[in-house]
Amino acid sequence: MLAGLVLANVVLSAAESFPWAEATIPELQHAMAEGKVSSAQLTDAYLARIAAINRGGPKLNAVIEINPDARQIAAELDAERKAGHERGPLHGIPILIKDNIATVDRMETTAGSLALVGAKPAREAAIVTRLRAAGAVILGKTNLSEWANFRSSPSTSGWSGRGGQTRNPYDPARSPAGSSSGSAVAVSANLCVVAVGTETDGSIVSPSSICGIVGVKPTVGLVSRSGIIPISSSQDTAGPMARTVRDAAILLGVLTGADEADAATSQSPAGGTVDYAAALTPGALKGARVGIMRGPFGMKPKVAALLPAVIARLRAAGAEVIDPLSIPTAGQAGGPEMEVLLYEFKQGLNDYLATLGPGAPVKSLADLIAFNEKHAAEEMPFFEQSLLHLAQAKGPLTDPAYLAARAECVRLARTDGIDRVMAGQKLDAIVALTAGPAWMIDLVNGDAYTGGSSTLAAVAGYPSVTVPAAELGGMPVGVSFFGAAWSEAKLLALAADFEAQGPARRVPPLP
Numbered sequence: 001m002l003a004g005l006v007l008a009n010v011v012l013s014a015a016e017s018f019p020w021a022e023a024t025i026p027e028l029q030h031a032m033a034e035g036k037v038s039s040a041q042l043t044d045a046y047l048a049r050i051a052a053i054n055r056g057g058p059k060l061n062a063v064i065e066i067n068p069d070a071r072q073i074a075a076e077l078d079a080e081r082k083a084g085h086e087r088g089p090l091h092g093i094p095i096l097i098k099d100n101i102a103t104v105d106r107m108e109t110t111a112g113s114l115a116l117v118g119a120k121p122a123r124e125a126a127i128v129t130r131l132r133a134a135g136a137v138i139l140g141k142t143n144l145s146e147w148a149n150f151r152s153s154p155s156t157s158g159w160s161g162r163g164g165q166t167r168n169p170y171d172p173a174r175s176p177a178g179s180s181s182g183s184a185v186a187v188s189a190n191l192c193v194v195a196v197g198t199e200t201d202g203s204i205v206s207p208s209s210i211c212g213i214v215g216v217k218p219t220v221g222l223v224s225r226s227g228i229i230p231i232s233s234s235q236d237t238a239g240p241m242a243r244t245v246r247d248a249a250i251l252l253g254v255l256t257g258a259d260e261a262d263a264a265t266s267q268s269p270a271g272g273t274v275d276y277a278a279a280l281t282p283g284a285l286k287g288a289r290v291g292i293m294r295g296p297f298g299m300k301p302k303v304a305a306l307l308p309a310v311i312a313r314l315r316a317a318g319a320e321v322i323d324p325l326s327i328p329t330a331g332q333a334g335g336p337e338m339e340v341l342l343y344e345f346k347q348g349l350n351d352y353l354a355t356l357g358p359g360a361p362v363k364s365l366a367d368l369i370a371f372n373e374k375h376a377a378e379e380m381p382f383f384e385q386s387l388l389h390l391a392q393a394k395g396p397l398t399d400p401a402y403l404a405a406r407a408e409c410v411r412l413a414r415t416d417g418i419d420r421v422m423a424g425q426k427l428d429a430i431v432a433l434t435a436g437p438a439w440m441i442d443l444v445n446g447d448a449y450t451g452g453s454s455t456l457a458a459v460a461g462y463p464s465v466t467v468p469a470a471e472l473g474g475m476p477v478g479v480s481f482f483g484a485a486w487s488e489a490k491l492l493a494l495a496a497d498f499e500a501q502g503p504a505r506r507v508p509p510l511p
Contacts, residue, residue, distance in 0.1 A: 018049050021190045022507060025093055025247045028193060032081065032092055039081075039092030043074040043137050046094045050139070050191050057511055058172050062185035064099050064163040066140040068106050074137045089250050089277075091135030096192040098183050099141040099163070100148055100229040101125045101238065111229045112146035112160025114378055115371040119360035125227025126259040127196065127238055134254045134273075139192055142182025148203060149179040150231045150345055152383040154446025157181055157207075161379040165441065169211060169508035170475055174438035175447060177207040183241050184211040189510055194242040194251045200231045200341065202435075202454035204239045205466040209434035209478030212468050212505045214248045216240045216492070217454075219485045220461035221267045223252075224259035230348030232341050233264075234406065235458055243505065245467060245496040249276035252488065269486055276492055282500070284493035286318030290481075291325030291425055293432040299451035303436040303477065306470040310479050313469075313501050314431065325430060327421050329412040333459040336412070339405035346391040365392050382443045413460035422484050429483045429494050434466040437475035457482040465495040468505040476505065 077092045100111040102121035110116035143163035157178030158166035166181040168174040169189040180197025184207035197204045208215025216239045240251035258265045362368045372379045436450025457464040464482035481491045
């Protein structure tokens with residue numbers, strides 16, 4: 001489709017190196033301001049790279065759909081720049097967004113499911129409107145674990161009925177983790193500059209760690225969820241995925257803002273666009289007090305053995321390290337969490353599907369279950385839909401069982417969890433290894449998780465930032481900084497200082 005094109009007087013093909021590999025937002029903005037490259041040329045270059053290694057070459061299968069209007073949008077933004085109008089730090093920057101984020105254009109919004117092909121969202125996601133206003137060029141949408149990995153247990157991360165299997169850029173035989181699998185792989189493989197993922201529990205930070213990039217899960221309510229296919233009203237959030245903390249901070253600033261269609265955003269102290277990049281002051285770790293969480297995360301001994309080097313790096317940067325940090329409730333939140341997710345998924349998905357146009361193949365969770373059964377060969381060749389059945393059996397959000405489970409989540413993760421230990425130890429952040437390295441893709445037995453620390457912050461609805469920290473067997477492992485509600489600026493600054501100490505992330509071995 002895009003076998004060759006002209007970029008800055010250089011002919012690119014699938015076999016030639018990509019000139020914008022690892023380019024950051026500030027670097028690309030400088031190049032466009034100097035007239036060294038245009039947004040249209042950048043867009044063409046990224047589209048050519050997607051063609052070369054997404055469906056061709058190593059077949060990473062990270063991008064589920066290309067935006068047919070991307071080239072025109074980029075040209076229009078170039079014209080605006082030439083006329084002296086720049087919308088902000090994302091003006092002309094090619095990005096990708098996850099396929100559960102609604103767009104009202106010529107692209108689909110399916111959460112990876114064939115059941116939503118052709119269904120038209122009632123409105124565009126609020127964050128898409130913000131991205132367009134900021135001048136981002138949406139190249140297309142990324143593949144994901146179908147229904148954000150809330151369909152069956154077991155399952156294989158990065159697989160969807162519509163998109164097939166996404167593959168890890170460091171080793172295509174290994175998992176990209178999920179559910180924001182395609183977004184993580186696309187950023188790591190330089191198929192875009194930055195991407196947007198979504199998380200309920202681990203879906204941004206886990207694939208970011210496993211694919212060697214930076215991922216930010218914001219406080220629930222900092223970023224609007226309206227127009228995003230939901231799992232949980234108490235835990236869902238969209239967030240940035242990038243190769244550097246600064247790029248992630250820039251993107252988060254654009255995504256942040258109040259939205260009348262999402263009541264959770266009314267709790268946010270950030271009313272509009274926030275310059276999180278301005279908070280990335282050098283030496284942020286010096287004098288910072290951080291606590292080290294060692295478990296219970298299911299980490300293998302070889303993974304846990306990476307932690308001392310992380311601690312040494314923190315101390316070398318001047319941080320005061322509390323090790324180990326005890327949070328007695330850390331391993332208890334997972335039980336009531338699942339009960340909450342099942343109830344909220346049924347309510348949220350029914351509400352979303354009911355807004356789709358009259359031609360939508362499904363209008364309720366019950367319709368979706370029936371669709372999957374009718375199209376089992378395409379939708380359930382490997383795993384079934386046990387979580388959908390469990391959710392369908394739940395009642396309304398007024399049920400005592402739901403209210404009790406939600407209250408227990410708040411107690412375990414917030415009151416007796418992060419809030420208590422942060423205040424008691426006077427911490428600036430809690431630090432933990434994000435996840436173990438990538439496992440082999442297994443469409444028979446499902447994911448063979450190698451550990452993960454996402455649940456406490458996810459259940460609390462509190463922020464976390466993961467940044468590349470180490471490797472094990474040639475596969476990336478990240479470290480997470482998480483803390484109190486609305487502490488994104490502080491966490492980003494600490495993560496950026498950690499990143500600055502090196503070593504930098506290793507670029508995947510791709511063409």
